[in-house]
Amino acid sequence: MSSNSNVVRFFGSRRSCADCNLRKECAWREMDERLLEGLEATPELFRRGERLFHAGDALRSLFVVRAGAVKTCMVSSEGDEQIVAFHGPGELIGLDAVADGTYACDAVALDTSNVCAIPYEELCARAVRNAGLQQHLMRAMSCAIKRNGDMVMLLGKKNAEQRMASFLMARSDAQRNRGYSASEVTLPMSRADIGNYLSLAVETVCRQLTRMQADGLLEVHRSMVSIRDLSALRSLAGGETGETPARRAAL
Amino acid sequence: MSSNSNVVRFFGSRRSCADCNLRKECAWREMDERLLEGLEATPELFRRGERLFHAGDALRSLFVVRAGAVKTCMVSSEGDEQIVAFHGPGELIGLDAVADGTYACDAVALDTSNVCAIPYEELCARAVRNAGLQQHLMRAMSCAIKRNGDMVMLLGKKNAEQRMASFLMARSDAQRNRGYSASEVTLPMSRADIGNYLSLAVETVCRQLTRMQADGLLEVHRSMVSIRDLSALRSLAGGETGETPARRAAL
DNA sequence: CGAGCCTTTGACTAATGTCAAAGTATGTGG
DNA sequence: CCACATACTTTGACATTAGTCAAAGGCTCG
Numbered sequence: 325m326s327s328n329s330n331v332v333r334f335f336g337s338r339r340s341c342a343d344c345n346l347r348k349e350c351a352w353r354e355m356d357e358r359l360l361e362g363l364e365a366t367p368e369l370f371r372r373g374e375r376l377f378h379a380g381d382a383l384r385s386l387f388v389v390r391a392g393a394v395k396t397c398m399v400s401s402e403g404d405e406q407i408v409a410f411h412g413p414g415e416l417i418g419l420d421a422v423a424d425g426t427y428a429c430d431a432v433a434l435d436t437s438n439v440c441a442i443p444y445e446e447l448c449a450r451a452v453r454n455a456g457l458q459q460h461l462m463r464a465m466s467c468a469i470k471r472n473g474d475m476v477m478l479l480g481k482k483n484a485e486q487r488m489a490s491f492l493m494a495r496s497d498a499q500r501n502r503g504y505s506a507s508e509v510t511l512p513m514s515r516a517d518i519g520n521y522l523s524l525a526v527e528t529v530c531r532q533l534t535r536m537q538a539d540g541l542l543e544v545h546r547s548m549v550s551i552r553d554l555s556a557l558r559s560l561a562g563g564e565t566g567e568t569p570a571r572r573a574a575l
Numbered sequence: 576m577s578s579n580s581n582v583v584r585f586f587g588s589r590r591s592c593a594d595c596n597l598r599k600e601c602a603w604r605e606m607d608e609r610l611l612e613g614l615e616a617t618p619e620l621f622r623r624g625e626r627l628f629h630a631g632d633a634l635r636s637l638f639v640v641r642a643g644a645v646k647t648c649m650v651s652s653e654g655d656e657q658i659v660a661f662h663g664p665g666e667l668i669g670l671d672a673v674a675d676g677t678y679a680c681d682a683v684a685l686d687t688s689n690v691c692a693i694p695y696e697e698l699c700a701r702a703v704r705n706a707g708l709q710q711h712l713m714r715a716m717s718c719a720i721k722r723n724g725d726m727v728m729l730l731g732k733k734n735a736e737q738r739m740a741s742f743l744m745a746r747s748d749a750q751r752n753r754g755y756s757a758s759e760v761t762l763p764m765s766r767a768d769i770g771n772y773l774s775l776a777v778e779t780v781c782r783q784l785t786r787m788q789a790d791g792l793l794e795v796h797r798s799m800v801s802i803r804d805l806s807a808l809r810s811l812a813g814g815e816t817g818e819t820p821a822r823r824a825a826l
Numbered sequence: 827c828g829a830g831c832c833t834t835t836g837a838c839t840a841a842t843g844t845c846a847a848a849g850t851a852t853g854t855g856g
Numbered sequence: 857c858c859a860c861a862t863a864c865t866t867t868g869a870c871a872t873t874a875g876t877c878a879a880a881g882g883c884t885c886g
Contacts, residue, residue, distance in 0.1 A: 472723035
């Protein structure tokens with residue numbers, strides 16, 4: 325059963341990538357216009373908590389977030405959930421499904437989100453004919469691999485404080501890459517989601533935020549965080565931030 | 576500075592994949608003969624501790640392990656090392672470098688290892704002309720992404736016992752996939768490497784092995800482990816084992 | 827045979843998780 | 857528009873897992 329049955333197709337029809345008003349922020353933004361000319365993607369609207377796809381569903385489309393935020397998560401056989409990534413505007417979702425034609429994760433909208441579904445078969449057909457697109461896809465996948473490496477580093481080597489700092493810095497860098505202020509970040513996900521993602525108890529997430537605020541690094545107001553001391557936060561984060569300019573396309 | 580200066584090219588020359596005596600176990604084993612016909616790979620021998628490449632080196636080749644074992648690891652800015660994956664015969668190394676043309680990891684031989692270097696440019700040139708090869712590469716990358724997801728699950732959700740059990744099961748499954756006994760596994764890496772990979776102290780790795788032996792699950796003799804109760808170990812491991820048949824090509 | 831490294835074991839410590847409870851937004855129906 | 861129900865966040869007290877430190881035992885290689 326597809327969970328897409330109640331999706332609002334608010335443009336009413338497929339729409340060419342070449343016309344998209346999000347071209348500037350899209351994962352495909354560097355692509356030659358001609359490659360996208362005929363490629364049509366279906367814009368879809370998901371509300372908070374709605375699923376783009378389930379783990380195990382057959383791969384039909386890759387998704388690009390236009391607006392909003394999406395999480396992807398794996399579920400173990402015991403039923404506990406592990407969030408693998410958060411995806412903001414311009415990021416590509418579903419590359420894990422290429423291996424065997426079924427998604428490995430669930431993808432869930434964190435907020436009302438506007439997402440482009442790019443038909444996979446059509447994309448592949450084009451990639452075969454087009455070396456540039458092929459390169460682009462391969463690079464996007466390689467970026468996802470690299471980024472996962474950063475995640476392993478975070479989970480394997482960093483303590484609670486460093487994880488929280490890394491997480492906030494990654495958000496900040498993402499903001500900056502999109503042309504917004506690096507010091508004003510929004511956290512569209514719940515504290516529980518942050519905890520799940522960083523493998524920390526919700527309480528630990530709260531305490532870290534509280535402490536950073538007490539130390540004058542941040543000001544926290546619910547889902548809004550103002551970073552007061554970016555460089556201090558960056559040095560707390562240590563090692564990789566997981567968000568270098570070339571790494572926008574995530575799992 | 577390339578670390579390959581002291582590499583023994585023990586076949587003395589490049590060699591066609593089509594003739595390779597490891598075809599059966601190779602990451603390319605399903606490929607049509609014709610695709611490999613002209614593709615030449617350089618077999619190289621690395622001794623324990625020698626590096627295939629450093630993080631930051633320019634991508635020249637992808638590597639396929641023919642015999643032996645290789646670890647890939649990232650190093651944080653503080654200098655601590657995180658092993659990202661172990662690679663046995665048939666596995667593909669270096670896909671993380673496709674993103675920006677430089678390797679993200681170090682790759683180090685754990686043992687005397689026999690490795691094929693596949694020239695990346697040449698491979699790409701073929702992939703452009705050949706949809707099958709292209710698909711194969713994409714799938715290999717997608718597998719790496721999936722597998723990293725399993726790693727995140729392991730680090731994020733599993734305790735010491737489950738990690739150790741998962742690790743052993745992954746080894747066991749790999750053995751089975753290569754046609755060997757699922758209950759006799761070798762651990763070519765040190766306890767310290769296992770600990771690093773699983774994010775456990777060396778002492779914890781030892782204690783887990785000791786305990787599993789005491790519980791009659793295993794018999795451990797240095798780097799040889801005989802698994803006495805596969806199904807019990809599998810259920811200890813919980814969730815994903817990270818080694819389904821389709822997932823042989825790792826980071 | 828000795829040096830050095832790896833592994834194993836024990837005793838203690840510390841970071842983070844768990845449990846409990848209060849405080850605070852959000853939204854729904856009367 | 858208010859009041860209550862619900863879900864999320866925050867804080868405190870305590871428990872537990874795994875890490876650290878220390879030391880002994882075993883291989884391996886020169």
